[in-house]
């Protein structure tokens with residue numbers, strides 16, 4: 001059927017490409033992708049030949065009308081990112097918005113996302129989590145960024161480049177303290193590693209060891225529930241009673 005298909009692709013392990021994602025990429029008329037060279041590699045592996053159009057931050061305003069025109073003509077278009085789920089710290093939100101507004105169908109073809117994959121193995125509470133994207137590159141802005149979520153009762157999940165991991169963990173530890181945390185690296189790939197420790201120990205570790213290699217997701221446990229107001233008084237009462 002005509003419309004936009006938002007297709008998730010593997011985050012490292014090509015075995016994670018779903019049958020449905022393969023079928024859709026094989027069936028669409030056109031693939032809009034972040035980087036045609038990256039997607040060409042995936043298509044070659046899948047033995048699919050398909051016209052591609054670059055769609056990213058910079059050419060979005062110019063490309064959206066073109067893609068909408070094709071959809072109006074009955075085209076089936078897939079949107080893919082370099083890796084993982086489109087729109088999750090990746091381009092596509094404005095396109096999906098515009099396609100919906102124009103009344104065309106948008107179909108999700110779900111698959112891997114690094115954030116959810118990290119949450120699934122971090123061993124930290126997942127009942128509530130806040131996905132924060134990438135931290136600001138400058139330390140002062142980054143500290144404010146953590147400070148703003150200091151009282152948030154949810155696990156914090158964010159992406160960070162390997163190069164900046166040590167300084168970001170230090171800022172996080174300085175602001176948030178010794179909360180339980182996990183650094184998930186190279187998920188689904190050969191050198192996959194999940195390091196669990198308290199945030200201060202993790203900051204110390206990566207400061208001493210230096211920036212690791214590869215792709216990284218950080219998960220930090222939620223702020224501790226504060227004792228509800230009145231608890232101290234109740235404890236006082238209880239103590240008096242006991243005495």
Ligand code: SAM
Nearest residue numbers: 011084085088113114159160186187215216217
């Ligand atoms: N849309 C993608 C998704 O759904 O996972 C994320 C795109 S974002 C531009 C790329 C970042 O995701 C990387 O810098 C890294 O922080 C994280 N990432 C992607 N693949 C990963 C992997 N295999 N292991 C750990 N982190 C990964």
